Amino acid sequence: MFWASTLPTPCLFLRLNTTRRCASSDASNRFRILFMGRDEFSCRVLERLHKSDDVWQELTIATQPDVHVGRRGSVLSVSPLKLLGEHLGIPVHTIPKVKKEFRHWPLPAPFSLGEDNPAPPNHILVTASFGRILSQNMLGQFQPSCRLNVHPSLLPSYRGPAPIQHSIMNDEKETGVCVIQMLKKSEGIDAGAIWGCRKMLMPENATYPALRDKLAREGGDLLVSVLRDMLKGKATSLPQVSAGSAPKAPFIRAEDTYVDFTAMSADHIFSRFRALSHQKPLFTYTPNGKPLHLNDMVVVSPQEAQRLSPTPGQSTFSKAADMLLIRCAGGSVLGVTKVKPEGKADRPAGEFWNGVRAPSVDGVKHLMLGQQKLEAKL
Numbered sequence: 561m562f563w564a565s566t567l568p569t570p571c572l573f574l575r576l577n578t579t580r581r582c583a584s585s586d587a588s589n590r591f592r593i594l595f596m597g598r599d600e601f602s603c604r605v606l607e608r609l610h611k612s613d614d615v616w617q618e619l620t621i622a623t624q625p626d627v628h629v630g631r632r633g634s635v636l637s638v639s640p641l642k643l644l645g646e647h648l649g650i651p652v653h654t655i656p657k658v659k660k661e662f663r664h665w666p667l668p669a670p671f672s673l674g675e676d677n678p679a680p681p682n683h684i685l686v687t688a689s690f691g692r693i694l695s696q697n698m699l700g701q702f703q704p705s706c707r708l709n710v711h712p713s714l715l716p717s718y719r720g721p722a723p724i725q726h727s728i729m730n731d732e733k734e735t736g737v738c739v740i741q742m743l744k745k746s747e748g749i750d751a752g753a754i755w756g757c758r759k760m761l762m763p764e765n766a767t768y769p770a771l772r773d774k775l776a777r778e779g780g781d782l783l784v785s786v787l788r789d790m791l792k793g794k795a796t797s798l799p800q801v802s803a804g805s806a807p808k809a810p811f812i813r814a815e816d817t818y819v820d821f822t823a824m825s826a827d828h829i830f831s832r833f834r835a836l837s838h839q840k841p842l843f844t845y846t847p848n849g850k851p852l853h854l855n856d857m858v859v860v861s862p863q864e865a866q867r868l869s870p871t872p873g874q875s876t877f878s879k880a881a882d883m884l885l886i887r888c889a890g891g892s893v894l895g896v897t898k899v900k901p902e903g904k905a906d907r908p909a910g911e912f913w914n915g916v917r918a919p920s921v922d923g924v925k926h927l928m929l930g931q932q933k934l935e936a937k938l
Contacts, residue, residue, distance in 0.1 A: 590682070591616045591791075592617060592671075592684070593620070594683070594685050595619060595622070595688070596686070596694075597687065598690060599640055600640055600769075600773065600776070601689040601775070602640075602690070603641055604779075605686075605688040605710050605776050608779075609783060610648055612784040612788075619650050620668055620671070622652075622653045623652065623654065624655060625655065625656070651668070662692060667701055670683070671683055671701055683703075684702070685701075685707045685742070686783065688709070688776075689710075693745050693749075696744050699742060707741055707742035708739055708740070708741065708755065708783065709739070709750070710776075710779040710780070710782070711737065712735075712737050712779060713735065713738070714757065715738045715740060715757075716751070716801060716804075717806040718807055718808065719750035719803065720749070720750065720809030720810050721809065725768060726808070726835070727809075728834055728835035729835045733761070735759075735760060735771070736757060737776075737779040737782060739756040739779070739782055740753065740800075752800070753799050754800060756782045768837075768839070816832070819832075819842050819844045819930060821844070821872040821873040821888050821889065821894075822872040826860070826888040829842070829888060829894055830857060841853040841854065841855055842854045842857075845930055847927070847931060850901065852899055852901055854899060855900055857897065860883075862892065862893050864881065864893070865878070865893040871928075872887050872889055873930045873931060874929075875926065875929050876921075876927070877913040879910075883895040884896040884909040899912045
């Protein structure tokens with residue numbers, strides 16, 4: 561780790577060039593922490609924090625309410641953080657579903673203070689994959705250096721709500737996690753001073769779920785280390801360097817999962833699959849304009865697909881490899897083992913191919929995929 565985090569009891573800030581240091585007058589005053597999150601990333605962070613009770617005397621959770629999802633709202637989606645909190649015996653508070661109401665939501669005790677009451681220096685706000693912008697009034701319930709966010713990227717790269725997905729899609733060679741100070745929205749999202757940062761090599765063929773959990777565990781350990789340094793009066797922060805042309809991490813859109821074989825190489829498509837398939841299936845279009853989900857895939861050597869047409873989008877089935885072979889940009893080849901046609905169940909590629917009626921190219925049945933572009937469907 562380099563750098564560390566915020567303050568406990570009356571804190572003194574010393575300006576050393578661009579470095580901010582936190583010094584404590586009472587290292588025994590452990591923190592009361594309000595932890596805000598929802599998904600599995602926040603769960604892994606909380607697990608690390610919960611085990612480290614040398615840095616906290618009270619934990620409280622705030623998370624999203626249960627929501628009905630799926631067709632006709634047939635599935636109840638419950639916050640994983642809520643379930644974990646209940647399992648660990650941590651008080652759990654549910655925020656309003658409507659964003660406008662959330663802006664005026666009073667924080668749970670002991671964190672809700674009147675305007676004239678100064679924020680206690682041992683009150684800490686921690687967010688991890690929370691998914692909501694906190695109002696200025698809400699942030700004002702905590703001292704500026706007591707507002708921490710665990711962000712899974714090497715900031716300023718990949719500011720935004722989907723840093724893990726975009727780092728995988730862009731084939732980054734290294735990644736990491738930062739503990740940063742939260743700022744008001746007007747001052748920038750994910751732009752606060754960095755109290756701690758850890759780098760790691762990007763695992764080969766990393767998938768979102770595996771990388772999410774790895775970064776969350778690192779982030780949880782980093783958060784605890786930052787809090788321990790805070791209690792010892794050793795905490796410092798550094799401002800982020802200018803974002804410049806650093807890559808962003810905006811929300812994942814439906815069109816991000818569309819596969820354009822004429823523009824994307826097999827490696828590029830596979831990276832998208834590893835980054836997004838947990839969330840939304842990658843898809844293309846069959847010649848009749850129907851979407852076809854590509855639910856499992858590998859990159860195949862072109863030498864193993866010598867009978868495949870060189871035209872991007874052309875596909876055939878290999879009985880030997882038991883997969884659908886698809887020509888991609890640059891002559892690369894994608895192997896798909898599972899698909900889901902529109903209105904039908906997920907199935908092996910061979911079962912799908914048996915029902916395909918398609919012309920032959922050089923004596924081999926070929927099916928053109930992705931000929932109908934996404935723009936024509938929007």
